[in-house]
Structure formats: structure tokens, C-alpha cells
Amino acid sequence: MFEFCSDPEALERLRWFACYLSNGKHMAFYASFGTVMVLLAITAPVAMAFGFAGASAARSRILPIRWLGKGYTAIVRGVPDIVFFLFFVIALDQAFEWMRHQIKCPDWADPIRQGNDFIVCGAAKLPLNTAPQWIHETYGFFLAVLTFAIVFGAFAANVLFGAMRAVPMAQLETAAAYGMSERQTFWRVLVPQMWLYALPGLSNLWLILVKATPLLFLLGVEDIVYWARELGGFVNPRFTDYPHGDWRLFYFLGLLVFYLFLTWGSERVLARLTKRLSHGQATMGGEAARREAQA
Amino acid sequence: MSCLETIQAYGVRALGYGERLLPRSDFTLCEQVTLIGSGMIWNIYFGALALVCGFFLATVVALAKNVPSPWLRKPAEAFVFVFRGSPLFIQFFLAYEAFVLLPKAGIPVNLGFVLITVETAWLTKAWAGALIVLFLNTAAYSGEIFYGALRAVPRGDLEAADAYGLTGWARFRRVVWPTMLRLAWPAYTNEAIFLFHATTLVYFSGFPAWKQQGDALYYANYFADKTFNPFVPYPIVATYFVLLTLVVIGFFGLVNRRLNRHLPQSNRPRLRIRPQVIR
Numbered sequence: 001m002f003e004f005c006s007d008p009e010a011l012e013r014l015r016w017f018a019c020y021l022s023n024g025k026h027m028a029f030y031a032s033f034g035t036v037m038v039l040l041a042i043t044a045p046v047a048m049a050f051g052f053a054g055a056s057a058a059r060s061r062i063l064p065i066r067w068l069g070k071g072y073t074a075i076v077r078g079v080p081d082i083v084f085f086l087f088f089v090i091a092l093d094q095a096f097e098w099m100r101h102q103i104k105c106p107d108w109a110d111p112i113r114q115g116n117d118f119i120v121c122g123a124a125k126l127p128l129n130t131a132p133q134w135i136h137e138t139y140g141f142f143l144a145v146l147t148f149a150i151v152f153g154a155f156a157a158n159v160l161f162g163a164m165r166a167v168p169m170a171q172l173e174t175a176a177a178y179g180m181s182e183r184q185t186f187w188r189v190l191v192p193q194m195w196l197y198a199l200p201g202l203s204n205l206w207l208i209l210v211k212a213t214p215l216l217f218l219l220g221v222e223d224i225v226y227w228a229r230e231l232g233g234f235v236n237p238r239f240t241d242y243p244h245g246d247w248r249l250f251y252f253l254g255l256l257v258f259y260l261f262l263t264w265g266s267e268r269v270l271a272r273l274t275k276r277l278s279h280g281q282a283t284m285g286g287e288a289a290r291r292e293a294q295a
Numbered sequence: 296m297s298c299l300e301t302i303q304a305y306g307v308r309a310l311g312y313g314e315r316l317l318p319r320s321d322f323t324l325c326e327q328v329t330l331i332g333s334g335m336i337w338n339i340y341f342g343a344l345a346l347v348c349g350f351f352l353a354t355v356v357a358l359a360k361n362v363p364s365p366w367l368r369k370p371a372e373a374f375v376f377v378f379r380g381s382p383l384f385i386q387f388f389l390a391y392e393a394f395v396l397l398p399k400a401g402i403p404v405n406l407g408f409v410l411i412t413v414e415t416a417w418l419t420k421a422w423a424g425a426l427i428v429l430f431l432n433t434a435a436y437s438g439e440i441f442y443g444a445l446r447a448v449p450r451g452d453l454e455a456a457d458a459y460g461l462t463g464w465a466r467f468r469r470v471v472w473p474t475m476l477r478l479a480w481p482a483y484t485n486e487a488i489f490l491f492h493a494t495t496l497v498y499f500s501g502f503p504a505w506k507q508q509g510d511a512l513y514y515a516n517y518f519a520d521k522t523f524n525p526f527v528p529y530p531i532v533a534t535y536f537v538l539l540t541l542v543v544i545g546f547f548g549l550v551n552r553r554l555n556r557h558l559p560q561s562n563r564p565r566l567r568i569r570p571q572v573i574r
Contacts, residue, residue: 083512086512086515086519094525214385218499246392246395246396248388248392249389249392249393255389256381259382259385260381263379263380
């Protein structure tokens with residue numbers, strides 16, 4: 001990156017580090033922090049959507065839909081989520097390939113499961129064997145996002161379901177008395193009010209989601225944990241211009257600090273959001289805000 | 296091999312006894328259930344020991360956080376923040392790398408009259424290293440729970456203790472501590488369940504499984520990798536964990552009954568189980 005980096009062996013310490021920390025692999029390492037952020041940015045809304053759908057389904061009047069919603073929230077609880085992370089990625093992958101197989105190769109005679117192997121026709125492979133590398137990586141990332149969204153959606157559904165029940169009954173009855181239809185009551189009265197009740201649970205969930213992001217590594221995505229292991233490990237002088245010993249400890253310390261900052265920042269933002277949402281609400285927080293404004 | 300023979304061969308494989316080679320082909324359901332079950336020994340070992348040791352440190356942390364003097368309070372707050380604010384996964388990695396850096400031959404300690412060597416090699420093994428991380432982690436989480444409960448001890452109880460002339464250790468032992476535990480118990484039960492779930496991370500982070508002696512998820516992953524079929528081993532792990540969760544809930548429910556035995560039946564708080572996600 002810098003001009004003086006052309007001959008690393010002649011550098012003194014500070015410059016050596018400047019060069020070392022800006023070489024190509026480190027740029028990929030820094031970019032992987034972006035991967036984590038992208039994961040958070042995509043997963044959070046998708047999980048919220050899943051959660052909202054799940055919570056609405058669990059409130060449905062139609063029995064099968066209600067079972068679906070309740071079953072979704074119930075399954076993910078009580079089982080370590082890492083099991084789900086490992087399970088869903090293979091299961092989803094196989095489900096997609098199986099569906100494509102049914103559509104693209106209807107006259108395939110061999111069974112798909114041959115003993116220990118899962119074999120679909122070449123055209124149904126996801127991604128195709130001929131696809132470039134970046135498609136393989138994006139597909140892996142997409143599977144990871146979907147897995148995160150499914151697992152965290154179940155927890156969000158749980159929180160939102162509780163929040164919907166916490167909205168005072170009198171509010172809903174008032175809406176009914178004004179002649180609102182059930183749909184109107186749901187969208188105009190219940191949903192705007194439930195966020196305050198959902199926020200403590202959701203902020204907890206957000207912090208857990210932040211701390212779950214290193215699991216990306218288990219799902220085979222080249223994330224910060226992957227790069228920290230890769231870059232930190234002992235490097236043989238024969239293969240690199242920047243030989244060093246085992247520095248993984250320092251790389252992981254860096255990750256630790258990154259996560260602590262992320263948690264600390266989120267906590268501050270969430271505290272502010274809580275204050276904002278309780279504005280004008282008939283709760284202790286809302287009352288305190290009103291007093292403060294008056295004084 | 297009949298199922299009984301399989302159990303004899305692999306029942307305690309996770310501890311290194313029995314058949315050395317893991318099954319390599321033609322996996323039967325019995326083999327999967329037995330091996331994953333033998334891996335559960337490690338999950339129970341990590342969870343139970345970390346919980347028991349963590350309980351005491353958590354009490355200390357909660358008390359330290361409640362002290363007005365910043366010399367005790369700040370370190371306790373920092374401890375809780377670091378362990379609650381970062382992923383357990385990273386903590387495992389970090390601890391492993393740190394333990395690996397310790398000199399293999401041990402650290403010589405000069406006590407003045409005698410030179411002893413502190414062995415460090417065992418720290419890089421999962422049974423000790425991961426246990427230390429889990430212990431500190433659960434201490435931080437439960438410390439925060441206990442701290443919240445400590446702040447919630449009713450003032451009337453403390454005034455009553457003063458009126459009886461109880462001070463210092465006796466007041467803590469007979470009034471503050473039992474009330475704190477009573478208030479914290481439902482949340483602490485969740486923490487316990489949560490911790491058992493977290494034990495599945497051990498062999499997926501820095502700590503390698505030695506001679507293929509891993510926990511339940513390690514074996515489940517082994518089978519899923521070999522058979523390309525996640526639909527058998529992972530549900531088996533899930534079933535084992537649901538059973539374990541039920542046992543934990545049962546045990547903590549008994550303790551909860553004992554803690555609340557002085558209250559009239561209708562006032563006793565019920566345990567509300569809300570297992571959490573990853574830490």
C-alpha cells in the first residue's frame with residue numbers, strides 16, 4: 001500500500017507494522033468486519049419479519065395457522081441453537097437441491113439418497129459446479145443469513161407475541177367500540193402500541209444476535225474469526241514477506257474489543273430508543289419523560 | 296453388532312474407554328444414539344461443574360458490585376461487562392490461544408526455600424481450559440442476576456434484621472443471602488439451562504477434541520459429516536438436551552420450593568422457564 005513497503009526486510013518496526021497491517025490479506029480481514037455488519041443489517045429485519053409473521057400466526061383464529069405459529073416458537077426453544085445452526089444449513093441446502101431436482105430432472109431414475117450419499121442431478125446442484133467462486137461464497141452467506149433469520153425469528157416471535165398480549169385490553173375494546181374492523185384494530189391500535197412492550201425483549205435479542213455472529217465461522221463463511229485464525233497463526237518466512245510467530249492471541253483480543261464496543265454502542269442506542277418510545281405512553285417511563293419536559 | 300454390544304463398546308467412548316475406533320460405515324441408529332449419549336457426559340460435566348463453582352464467584356461478584364468503594368466495584372463491573380459483552384465463542388478462542396502460549400514445560404516458581412514447577416499443559420485441554428472459561432462466563436452472567444436480586448431485597452427485611460441485632464456476617468447469612476437467592480432463583484434457573492446449552496460450543500471453538508473424545512455435538516457432527524444426513528444425529532442431540540433441560544428444571548424447582556418454604560402456598564413464585572439463545 002505504501003511505497004516504502006517494497007522491501008519489508010529492510011523496514012524498522014513502526015513502518016513494518018504499517019506495511020504488515022495494510023497488506024492484501026489484512027484488507028480482506030477488515031472487509032470481513034463488513035461481512036458481520038452486513039449479516040446483522042440483513043438478519044435483523046428478516047428475523048423481525050419472521051417473528052412478526054410467527055406472532056401473528058400464533059394469534060390467528062384459524063387453528064392450523066395457530067399451531068404453525070406456536071410450533072415455530074416452541075421448536076427452537078429448549079434446544080441449543082448451535083444444533084440448529086449446524087442442522088439448518090445442511091437441511092436447507094438439501095431442501096433447495098431436492099426441489100430443483102424435482103423440477104429440473106423429472107425423469108431421473110436413481111434414488112436421491114443412496115445409502116450415505118445425497119445425489120441430485122447436475123443441473124439441480126446449488127450453486128452449479130460451473131459457477132464462479134463468488135457465487136459459491138454468496139450462496140453460503142445467504143444460507144447463513146436464512147439460518148440466523150429462522151432461529152432468531154422464533155425468538156422474536158416469542159417476544160412479539162408477549163408484547164401483543166401486553167397491550168391493554170381496553171385499548172382494543174375502544175377500537176372495537178369505534179367500529180374498527182379486526183384488521184384495522186390490529187394495524188392501527190395493537191401494532192403501534194406493542195413496540196414499547198416488545199423493546200426490552202427485542203433489545204436483549206439484538207445483543208444476543210450480535211454475540212451470535214461469530215457462529216458464521218461454523219457455517220463456513222470467511223468471517224472475522226476465520227481471518228483472525230488465518231492471519232494470526234505462525235507464518236513460515238518462506239511463504240511470506242512478513243514472517244511472525246503465533247499472534248492469534250492478539251487477533252482474538254482485537255475481536256473481543258470489537259464485540260465489546262459493539263455491545264456498548266448498542267446498549268446506548270437502545271437506551272435512547274426506549275426513552276423515545278415511552279414518550280407519551282401511560283407508563284412509568286412516559287410519566288417521567290412528561291415531568292422532565294414540564295420542569 | 297447387537298445394540299447391547301454397541302452400548303458396551305461405545306457407552307463411555309467419550310471418556311476414552313471401550314472401542315477405540317469410531318464406526319466408519321453402515322451407521323445404525325443405535326450407534327448414533329449411544330455415541331451421542333456418551334458425548335453428553337462431557338456436556339453434563341462442563342455444565343454442572345461450571346455452575347457449582349460459578350455460583351460462589353457469582354455471589355462474590357454481586358456483593359462486590361454492590362459495594363460503594365470503587366476499588367471493588369469497578370473491577371466487578373468490568374468483569375461482568377467483558378464476559379457478558381463478548382461472545383462466548385470468542386472467549387473460548389482467546390482462552391485457548393492464551394493457554395497455548397504458556398510455556399509447555401511449566402512455569403518455575405521460586406518460593407524462596409524451594410523451587411516448584413507449575414504445570415500448564417493441562418490448561419490447553421478442554422476438560423480444564425474450557426471449564427475455566429465456562430466458569431468465569433457463568434459467574435459473570437449469574438453475578439449480574441444476583442446483583443439485581445440483591446438490589447431488590449426488601450428494606451423491611453433489612454430493618455427487621457437490624458431490630459434483631461443481626462449485623463455483618465450473621466445478617467448476610469441469615470437474611471440477605473437467602474432473600475437474594477429466592478428472588479434470583481427463576482432467572483438463575485434460566486441461566487443454568489442456558490449454560491448447559493452453551494457447553495455445546497466447547498469443541499467447536501478453539502479446544503480440540505483429544506483422541507476423538509468429544510461432547511454430544513461433536514459426535515453428532517461426526518455422523519452428519521459422514522452420512523450427509525442431518526436429520527438423524529441432530530434431532531438425537533436435541534432430544535438429549537430437552538431431557539437434560541427437564542432434569543435441570545426439576546432440580547431447580549426443588550430448590551425453589553425449599554427457598555420459598557416459609558411463604559404461604561399461594562404466594563410462592565412459580566418458575567417460569569424461558570430458555571435463551573446463544574451467549
